[in-house]
Amino acid sequence: GESVGLHLPTLSVQEGDNSIINCAYSNSASDYFIWYKQESGKGPQFIIDIRSNMDKRQGQRVTVLLNKTVKHLSLQIAATQPGDSAVYFCAERGSNDYKLSFGAGTTVTVRA
Amino acid sequence: DTGVSQDPRHKITKRGQNVTFRCDPISEHNRLYWYRQTLGQGPEFLTYFQNEAQLEKSRLLSDRFSAERPKGSFSTLEIQRTEQGDSAMYLCASSSPDQAPYEQYFGPGTRLTVT
Numbered sequence: 001g002e003s004v005g006l007h008l009p010t011l012s013v014q015e016g017d018n019s020i021i022n023c024a025y026s027n028s029a030s031d032y033f034i035w036y037k038q039e040s041g042k043g044p045q046f047i048i049d050i051r052s053n054m055d056k057r058q059g060q061r062v063t064v065l066l067n068k069t070v071k072h073l074s075l076q077i078a079a080t081q082p083g084d085s086a087v088y089f090c091a092e093r094g095s096n097d098y099k100l101s102f103g104a105g106t107t108v109t110v111r112a
Numbered sequence: 113d114t115g116v117s118q119d120p121r122h123k124i125t126k127r128g129q130n131v132t133f134r135c136d137p138i139s140e141h142n143r144l145y146w147y148r149q150t151l152g153q154g155p156e157f158l159t160y161f162q163n164e165a166q167l168e169k170s171r172l173l174s175d176r177f178s179a180e181r182p183k184g185s186f187s188t189l190e191i192q193r194t195e196q197g198d199s200a201m202y203l204c205a206s207s208s209p210d211q212a213p214y215e216q217y218f219g220p221g222t223r224l225t226v227t
Contacts, residue, residue: 034215036218041220042220042221043116043203043205043218043219043220043221044155044203044218045218046215046216046217049215089154089155091154098143098145098160098167098168098207099145099157099160099168099170100145100147100155100157100216101157102154102155102156103154104153104154105152105153105154
């Protein structure tokens with residue numbers, strides 16, 4: 001599978017491989033983290049979230065890992081499909097806040 | 113379709129003109145948010161409503177920007193005397209206090225181009 005240790009703006013992955021997208025967040029007081037997927041011409045679409053009191057959460061083909069020690073978040077996509085091609089953003093929110101703060105996006109391109 | 117809708121989807125205007133965008137949130141959602149997204153960047157928070165009350169405004173929201181949600185349902189975002197730097201995608205999102213953890217659902221956005 002494809003993985004990156006640091007945030008990179010682009011990721012090219014072979015169809016069927018696993019993908020790992022990384023994100024660093026800035027606010028240690030954030031208590032809620034979300035991954036969004038944005039396809040061309042569309043608004044961001046919710047993928048999965050995780051609270052700060054957790055370090056791992058799994059969804060359908062996706063897993064989010066949270067490392068609060070180094071303020072790092074990752075999204076793992078299993079068996080990447082062409083429909084997974086999009087820009088992926090991580091976002092954070094404080095416990096007494098409602099607005100989301102988005103990180104830099106990663107453009108994922110799936111090769112057939 | 114019961115998602116968040118925005119109108120128009122695209123707007124081209126000349127510098128100095130005023131523009132107004134509309135957002136219709138998901139019907140049972142009482143919270144509504146506006147974000148701005150420039151090319152290659154993540155969305156940036158502009159403002160937030162709970163019902164008809166505007167509870168927070170970002171410093172990004174200059175005096176030329178005004179947002180309203182008069183009846184606690186749809187919202188409008190107006191930009192007066194547009195500048196080329198206002199060119200961006202304007203996104204609206206909504207959420208419900210009954211739907212922990214307050215997941216925000218985004219609309220398709222209004223792409224503004226100021227010439």
